Structures are given as C-alpha cells and as structure tokens.
Amino acid sequence: MLQQSGELKRHFQWGWMACRVRAACLWSRWCVLACFACLAGTGDHSLGFSVKPHAQYLAVAVSDRYRDSLNELALSELESSGFRNIDFADGRWYFDAGLRLSDARALAAIKHVASIRAIALCANLSTAKDPLSARELALRVDEAAKWKATLKELTATRRCSPSTLRVVSRRSLPAGLEQELEKLLVRRFGWRRQVRGRKADITIHLCARGGMLHVEVPLLYQEKAVLGGGLPRPGLGHVEAWACARSLQIESGDLVLDPMCGKGTLLAEAAVWWPSANFVGCDVDKDQLDCCRSNFEWLQREVSLYHTDATKMGGIPFQDGSVDKVLVAPPWNRQYRIQGDPEVFYCSMFKEILRVLHPAGRLVFLGASGKTIHKLEVALRNAQKEHRCFRIVSKRSFFLTRSVTGVMAVAENTPCENSEGAGWKALPWEGQAPENGRDLYNHWRHLRALAFPELRPASEPIRDDNETLRHRLPKRFLVLVTVLLGLAAFRRQVL
Numbered sequence: 245m246l247q248q249s250g251e252l253k254r255h256f257q258w259g260w261m262a263c264r265v266r267a268a269c270l271w272s273r274w275c276v277l278a279c280f281a282c283l284a285g286t287g288d289h290s291l292g293f294s295v296k297p298h299a300q301y302l303a304v305a306v307s308d309r310y311r312d313s314l315n316e317l318a319l320s321e322l323e324s325s326g327f328r329n330i331d332f333a334d335g336r337w338y339f340d341a342g343l344r345l346s347d348a349r350a351l352a353a354i355k356h357v358a359s360i361r362a363i364a365l366c367a368n369l370s371t372a373k374d375p376l377s378a379r380e381l382a383l384r385v386d387e388a389a390k391w392k393a394t395l396k397e398l399t400a401t402r403r404c405s406p407s408t409l410r411v412v413s414r415r416s417l418p419a420g421l422e423q424e425l426e427k428l429l430v431r432r433f434g435w436r437r438q439v440r441g442r443k444a445d446i447t448i449h450l451c452a453r454g455g456m457l458h459v460e461v462p463l464l465y466q467e468k469a470v471l472g473g474g475l476p477r478p479g480l481g482h483v484e485a486w487a488c489a490r491s492l493q494i495e496s497g498d499l500v501l502d503p504m505c506g507k508g509t510l511l512a513e514a515a516v517w518w519p520s521a522n523f524v525g526c527d528v529d530k531d532q533l534d535c536c537r538s539n540f541e542w543l544q545r546e547v548s549l550y551h552t553d554a555t556k557m558g559g560i561p562f563q564d565g566s567v568d569k570v571l572v573a574p575p576w577n578r579q580y581r582i583q584g585d586p587e588v589f590y591c592s593m594f595k596e597i598l599r600v601l602h603p604a605g606r607l608v609f610l611g612a613s614g615k616t617i618h619k620l621e622v623a624l625r626n627a628q629k630e631h632r633c634f635r636i637v638s639k640r641s642f643f644l645t646r647s648v649t650g651v652m653a654v655a656e657n658t659p660c661e662n663s664e665g666a667g668w669k670a671l672p673w674e675g676q677a678p679e680n681g682r683d684l685y686n687h688w689r690h691l692r693a694l695a696f697p698e699l700r701p702a703s704e705p706i707r708d709d710n711e712t713l714r715h716r717l718p719k720r721f722l723v724l725v726t727v728l729l730g731l732a733a734f735r736r737q738v739l
C-alpha cells in the first residue's frame with residue numbers, strides 16, 4: 245500500500261515536472277516570437293493588421309512641389325524648431341519631436357503649412373488574407389493607437405480637453421469604420437459623438453495610403469483664407485489682390501471702400517490681412533453683391549454692401565472726405581461692359597471717388613496695360629477738383645492672366661506743381677523685385693507668406709464650464725422632474 249502510494253507520488257512529481265518544462269518551452273517560444281514581431285514592426289500578420297513604427301507628426305504642405313518657396317520656409321521652420329527625421333512625401337512633411345521641453349511651443353513656430361497632425365497609429369493592412377470587417381478593424385485601431393500621448397498633445401495645443409468627437413475617413417476603408425471607432429472611443433473617453441454638420445472638439449482622420457492606415461489627429465491649422473484661394477465666388481487672384489491691398493497702406497480703423505466691388509476679391513484679401521479696418525463695397529449689380537456677401541461669409545469677416553451706381557454724384561453713400569482708402573478695379577469694357585463712353589464713365593467714377601476720399605487718403609486702381617490704363621490716367625487728371633491733386637505716385641505692371649497684363653496705379657494727394665505722374669516703377673514695399681511675369685508673382689507670393697500668422701488650434705475652443713452645464717442642464721432637469729413627479733404620484737397613492 246505504502247509502496248503504491250510512493251509510486252503514485254513519484255508519477256505525480258514527474259508529471260508536474262513535465263508540465264513545468266512544457267510551459268517553460270511554450271513561454272520561451274512565445275518570447276522569441278514576440279521579439280521577432282517587435283523587430284519586424286510588431287503585430288499579428290495573420291490578422292492583416294500590424295503596427296508599424298512611424299513619425300510622431302505630419303504637416304500637410306502648402307504645395308505638393310517640394311521646391312516651392314513656401315515649402316522652403318516650412319522646412320527651415322521645422323529645422324530651427326529642433327524637429328528630427330524630417331521627410332517630405334506626397335505633399336506631407338513627416339517629422340519627430342527633438343530634445344525639447346515643449347513640443348506645443350515648437351509646433352507653434354511653424355506657420356507655412358496647411359495643418360499639423362499627430363500620428364496616433366500607423367498600421368499595415370496589406371497582409372490581410374481576407375479584409376477585416378469594420379468592427380474588427382475598429383477594435384484593433386482602438387487597442388493599438390497611442391491615444392494617451394496624442395491627447396496630451398491635443399490638450400497642450402488647445403489648452404483644454406475635448407468633449408465631442410468625429411471620426412472621418414477616406415472611402416477606401418471598410419464602410420462603417422468611422423461609426424464603429426466612434427462608439428469605442430465614446431466608451432473609452434466618455435466623449436460625445438458630434439452630430440453631422442457641426443464641428444467636433446476632436447476630429448480623427450483615418451487615411452489609407454498604399455496599404456497603410458494612418459490614424460491622424462489634427463492639432464493646428466492655418467486659416468484657409470491666409471493660405472489663399474478657396475473663395476466660393478473667386479475673382480481676381482489672391483496674390484495680385486494682396487499686392488493691391490498692400491499698396492493701400494491700410495491702418496487700423498481705416499474705412500476702406502471698393503466702389504465697384506464685384507465679387508469682392510480685392511476687399512476680401514484686404515480684410516484677411518488688415519482685419520482691424522472697416523470694409524465697404526458698392527456695385528450696380530445685385531448678383532455681384534450677393535457673390536461678395538457669400539465670399540465674406542466664408543471668410544467670417546464683416547463688410548457693408550451698397551447697391552448703387554458709383555459714377556453718379558452722391559452715388560457712394562458717404563459724406564465728402566470720409567473714406568480713408570479706396571481700392572477699385574473698374575470694368576475694362578471686356579467681361580464687364582461699360583454703358584456709354586468709357587472716358588466719361590471713368591471720369592465720373594473718379595469724381596465720385598475723390599468726393600468721398602479724405603485729402604490724406606490713398607487710391608489704388610487697377611487697369612489693363614495699353615488703352616485702358618491710359619484712359620484711366622486721363623480720367624483721373626480730368627476729375628481733379630480745385631485744391632485737390634490726386635496724382636499717380638507709382639505704377640506697376642504685372643501678369644493678370646497669360647494674355648492680360650494688369651497695371652496697378654497708386655495715387656496720393658500731392659502738390660500739383662511737382663506732380664507730373666509716376667513712370668513704371670517698383671512699389672515701395674516690394675524691395676528688389678523682378679520686372680514682371682511669373683518671377684514677380686512668386687516674389688509677391690513669398691512676401692505675402694512672410695506675414696503668415698501662427699497656426700490656430702485645430703477646432704474651436706471648448707465651451708467653458710458654464711456652457712457645458714447649460715448643455716447638460718435640460719437632461720438633468722428632466723430626470724429631476726420625472727423623479728419628483730414619480731414621488732408625488734407615489735405619495736398620493738399611499739396617503
């Protein structure tokens with residue numbers, strides 16, 4: 245009996261030993277596999293989703309061309325801010341944080357990019373035998389993304405934490421992925437899903453490129469109007485419009501008028517760069533005024549518009565000498581026809597402009613080279629009143645389109661005796677500028693870009709605590725009322 249129990253004990257010991265050896269083997273095999281997975285970029289290839297090492301940030305470049313002068317400005321900003329491993333691909337800058345204390349402050353020094361995003365995850369989807377379902381992919385993305393670090397960056401750039409979210413993705417990803425990921429993130433962080441058409445505090449972008457999935461969280465962005473173009477009702481190019489507005493020398497509080505504003509592209513550009521001035525537009529064409537209004541709505545800038553004939557005496561609804569700066573591109577009798585004699589039209593226009601323009605004011609007008617600018621010059625001379633002598637102080641030709649050379653003329657109130665008018669010369673703010681053509685355009689574009697403001701936080705500041713309370717109040721109030729009503733009903737039944 246004793247012998248039998250001794251044997252049993254020995255068998256049991258051997259079995260236990262074998263189990264431990266087997267477990268150790270499995271454990272070491274798992275460790276080796278895990279090490280290989282780490283070295284190869286980690287992840288479970290059989291599941292068609294493997295996490296890849298990736299850059300910390302990406303910045304959407306202003307131009308796809310690496311050699312663009314605005315991209316050169318961006319590169320020097322990235323380098324001087326201490327970012328590392330800077331790489332340009334597909335119109336995007338990829339980079340890592342350097343040895344700095346604050347990434348948020350270093351990121352704020354970058355101005356010449358469209359936006360900056362933190363990369364929360366980079367995964368390889370090309371190993372999948374069968375494509376993952378939206379639910380499976382969302383689960384893996386949720387598990388693998390560096391949410392904590394990304395959120396820290398987001399709060400550092402906006403100085404407050406998000407409470408609403410949206411996930412957006414390109415069409416090449418499984419349908420329903422956004423909703424699945426939104427659900428998981430709502431559960432993970434307690435945020436609310438933002439309704440369609442409203443801006444969320446945090447927008448997560450899922451971008452698929454060449455079998456790779458990027459999970460990107462926008463941190464900062466440059467205003468679209470500053471980048472240029474994009475007006476819903478475009479007209480004159482933004483660089484040329486900026487050059488005209490720059491020549492006006494707008495100061496804070498100035499009243500700036502375009503008496504024939506059309507779609508308002510000149511005024512719009514002035515409003516983007518000199519927002520502390522007041523802007524007024526007039527036009528005979530109501531449709532043009534509507535276009536101007538929608539351009540300003542898009543810009544989120546203020547403008548006062550008047551439907552009026554600016555060639556009539558008193559047509560511009562302002563008192564004599566009450567306008568500080570006038571910017572005008574009158575019709576050249578091409579796209580916009582002139583009723584009657586152009587010389588008479590221009591002369592009446594200048595008379596009305598000079599009536600409202602302050603004696604110390606400035607006038608910038610745009611004509612086409614050749615006959616039009618000549619007629620405009622003659623008209624300005626003929627429109628002068630006694631004691632007032634607005635003369636052209638500088639005149640600049642530039643390519644408006646491939647076939648049209650525009651001329652910008654700057655006029656000031658100067659003593660009549662020494663005012664024979666200016667020849668063709670560079671504008672004072674231009675510095676060493678090329679003569680004309682594409683080089684001049686690039687020179688102006690570069691000067692405009694030097695004034696880019698700092699990037700803005702990626703979404704509107706989060707509502708303050710009072711607002712959050714206001715938002716939650718109706719729900720809580722309803723709960724309270726329901727409970728009270730229930731109690732009242734219960735009491736009535738009991739008593």
Ligand SMILES: C[S@@+](CC[C@H](N)C(=O)[O-])C[C@H]1O[C@@H](n2cnc3c(N)ncnc32)[C@H](O)[C@@H]1O
Nearest residue numbers: 479504505506507508509510527528529553554
């Ligand atoms: C070349 S467009 C102006 C472009 C505009 N400055 C811009 O920035 O897009 C000329 C405009 O002058 C307007 N116009 C023509 N005759 C006018 C008049 N007598 N009074 C006011 N506006 C007039 C036309 O309706 C047209 O919109």
